[in-house]
Amino acid sequence: MVSMKIRVATYNIHKGVSSIRAEPRVLALKQAIGLFNADVVFLQEVQGKHDLKAAKYGAEQLGQKHWPAAAQHEYFAGESRHLHAAYGMNAVYDHGHHGNALLSAFPIANTANHDVSDHAYEQRGILHCVLNTEHGPVHCYVVHLGLFEAGRRRQTQALISAVRESAPDGEPVIIAGDFNDWRNTLSGELRNALGVVEAFDELGTNASLDGIMRTLRRKASLKTTISPARTFPSALPFFRLDRIYVRGFKVESAEVMHGSLWAKLSDHAPIVASLSLG
Numbered sequence: 001m002v003s004m005k006i007r008v009a010t011y012n013i014h015k016g017v018s019s020i021r022a023e024p025r026v027l028a029l030k031q032a033i034g035l036f037n038a039d040v041v042f043l044q045e046v047q048g049k050h051d052l053k054a055a056k057y058g059a060e061q062l063g064q065k066h067w068p069a070a071a072q073h074e075y076f077a078g079e080s081r082h083l084h085a086a087y088g089m090n091a092v093y094d095h096g097h098h099g100n101a102l103l104s105a106f107p108i109a110n111t112a113n114h115d116v117s118d119h120a121y122e123q124r125g126i127l128h129c130v131l132n133t134e135h136g137p138v139h140c141y142v143v144h145l146g147l148f149e150a151g152r153r154r155q156t157q158a159l160i161s162a163v164r165e166s167a168p169d170g171e172p173v174i175i176a177g178d179f180n181d182w183r184n185t186l187s188g189e190l191r192n193a194l195g196v197v198e199a200f201d202e203l204g205t206n207a208s209l210d211g212i213m214r215t216l217r218r219k220a221s222l223k224t225t226i227s228p229a230r231t232f233p234s235a236l237p238f239f240r241l242d243r244i245y246v247r248g249f250k251v252e253s254a255e256v257m258h259g260s261l262w263a264k265l266s267d268h269a270p271i272v273a274s275l276s277l278g
Helices: 026-035 051-057 072-077 149-166 187-194 199-204 208-219 260-265
Strands: 004-012 040-050 084-093 096-104 108-115 125-133 136-144 173-178 242-247 250-256 271-277
Touching (some): 004 242, 026 260, 040 173, 072 084, 072 096, 149 173, 149 187, 199 242, 242 271
Parallel strands (some): 004 040
Antiparallel strands (some): 040 096, 084 096, 084 125, 173 242
16 A cells, blocks of 8 residues: 655644734734645644634734634635644633634544643643544544643643543554643653654654664663754744654654744744655
């Protein structure tokens, strides 16, 4: 069977507004998402509804500040290669709600949203979507973990349980999103529990020098350090918050989208990776 090629991206879109002055960037984001040329896009902080923004900007039909009538995930999926979209509502307030979303060029067989909120003031969820591909099901988990380390650890255990319960052994898995794991304490736990690798760590193992160093560390019984990419803040990325973990896939390439365009759209920089299966 011919191997499957799939290109994926993950992006925290900051609810579709600029980091400064909170002005709408939804139209620009839709155009930017098209630049990923991705088959599947994992999105965090997606605005499903915001009555105040709609009332203020909805009449500007052609302007960059336009606020669409449709939910953001539906707006991004419309008139693009992503014919299929799913949304997991996490945070609910008087004038609207936001959560995680998945845009897909493949049919979405089913979805489930797991509430992993650690407290009432920080609502979080894990959106699980099963994609129908010609190579069989692919399990996608859109993740946005909390700001506090103790809560992230509990949410990581919930993620591990969700994957174990919903993705049978042998079926490919992609876990992507904003982990808020600025000290990088969770990668080893995910790798050991689920058999996943992080995209940039997987690329590193393909480099001969890196491979030699890892072999030496193993022989010396030293812990191998996993180093995801720097993605926050987007204007000058320093913290390693956003990740793509995979099981069953080979990582062909991965990159962080840098530059003035991305710095204007969100406080996070997106990651795009090319994967192969089979």
